[in-house]
Amino acid sequence: MLKCVVKVYGRMLKCVVPHRVLAAGLTALVFMYLFLKETSPPPKRLELLTKEQYEIISPSTYKHVFNQPGLCEGKNPFLVLMIPVTQEDSETRAAVRSTWGQENLIPGVNIVRLFFIGEPREPSARRDLRKENRTYGDIIQMDFLDTYQNLTVKTMMMMNWLATYCTSARFAMKIDADIFLNVPYLVRHLHRHLHEEDFITGSVIADARPRRDRQSKWFLPEDVYPHNSFPPYLSGAGYVFSIDLARKIALASRFVRPVPLEDVYVGLCLDVLRVRPVFSWTLLPFRNLFEVRRLDYDRCTFAKRIIVTGFTPSELRRMWQDFRDSGFTC
Numbered sequence: 001m002l003k004c005v006v007k008v009y010g011r012m013l014k015c016v017v018p019h020r021v022l023a024a025g026l027t028a029l030v031f032m033y034l035f036l037k038e039t040s041p042p043p044k045r046l047e048l049l050t051k052e053q054y055e056i057i058s059p060s061t062y063k064h065v066f067n068q069p070g071l072c073e074g075k076n077p078f079l080v081l082m083i084p085v086t087q088e089d090s091e092t093r094a095a096v097r098s099t100w101g102q103e104n105l106i107p108g109v110n111i112v113r114l115f116f117i118g119e120p121r122e123p124s125a126r127r128d129l130r131k132e133n134r135t136y137g138d139i140i141q142m143d144f145l146d147t148y149q150n151l152t153v154k155t156m157m158m159m160n161w162l163a164t165y166c167t168s169a170r171f172a173m174k175i176d177a178d179i180f181l182n183v184p185y186l187v188r189h190l191h192r193h194l195h196e197e198d199f200i201t202g203s204v205i206a207d208a209r210p211r212r213d214r215q216s217k218w219f220l221p222e223d224v225y226p227h228n229s230f231p232p233y234l235s236g237a238g239y240v241f242s243i244d245l246a247r248k249i250a251l252a253s254r255f256v257r258p259v260p261l262e263d264v265y266v267g268l269c270l271d272v273l274r275v276r277p278v279f280s281w282t283l284l285p286f287r288n289l290f291e292v293r294r295l296d297y298d299r300c301t302f303a304k305r306i307i308v309t310g311f312t313p314s315e316l317r318r319m320w321q322d323f324r325d326s327g328f329t330c
């Protein structure tokens with residue numbers, strides 16, 4: 001019941017709203033919000049790719065040269081680090097193994113490291129990886145050509161590998177080899193999302209558009225991608241997700257036409273799944289924890305980031321030594 005007092009001279013309307021009515025109104029608003037949140041935007045019409053289109057990214061098209069099928073068995077890794085490299089990058093792999101890629105870095109936290117490799121373009125660049133594979137057991141190689149455009153194929157190879165051999169893991173991270181990764185900070189951060197599904201975080205790019213000029217490294221012709229914008233996606237430098245998403249992204253890829261931009265491609269799959277990638281940030285000061293600019297090494301700056309982008313193997317080793325010697329803190 002609404003009681004209103006009308007002040008004739010002041011032309012004012014004053015209403016006293018009983019609490020019951022107020023509570024009912026608020027409840028209705030909350031339901032309306034939840035309803036709208038669930039129902040909009042309208043569902044997309046999904047179309048399966050043709051056989052030819054799907055073949056490009058299908059796991060059954062390529063064969064493993066090296067695989068580690070038993071790696072996760074009985075292990076329940078907390079985190080799987082998936083690092084795309086080329087066969088030639090042996091120095092990079094060595095630097096990652098002796099810095100943030102060490103599997104026993106944090107006592108009691110099981111971290112698995114894996115390098116994903118394709119076939120080199122130049123047959124003369126072929127290396128015999130058998131010894132490296134035997135020593136470290138961290139190499140997964142498939143027989144597609146290892147080119148920039150085929151990074152999408154490589155990323156789907158990672159998702160399929162996780163979905164096939166490592167569903168006992170909790171989280172997985174795709175991370176480039178030239179990155180500084182603050183493993184202790186990442187592990188602490190992930191503990192806050194332990195029981196979440198459909199969780200994926202990194203540096204979110206929300207306003208990107210396809211480049212239509214042929215000169216661009218990121219050129220995307222309209223017949224491959226007709227839309228004028230991309231859904232939000234995560235910078236490919238490094239992103240982390242709950243393990244359930246590996247299988248879901250692999251399934252979604254049956255509906256998403258391959259584009260040669262691997263980070264956009266994962267974003268398109270997330271869009272099909274209606275999973276929103278989330279930023280990881282701190283307030284006061286506002287800080288994106290996945291730093292995609294290059295910053296000069298400073299212990300106190302780097303202690304407050306999860307990743308920082310763009311270092312050579314020797315820079316990584318030098319920074320890491322200082323960072324580890326200070327106990328991973330400021």
Ligand SMILES: *[C@@H]1O[C@H](CO)[C@@H](O)[C@H](O)[C@H]1NC(C)=O
Pocket residue numbers: 065066067130133134135136137
């Ligand atoms: C690679 O290394 C793993 C683990 O050491 C081993 O089980 C596997 O047989 C090796 N693969 C090849 C093709 O040599």
Ligand SMILES: *[C@@H]1O[C@H](CO)[C@@H](O)[C@H](O)[C@H]1NC(C)=O
Pocket residue numbers: 143144145146147148149150
């Ligand atoms: C991707 O890999 C396939 C299989 O090796 C190869 O035929 C194709 O040329 C590669 N694509 C590009 C654009 O490099």
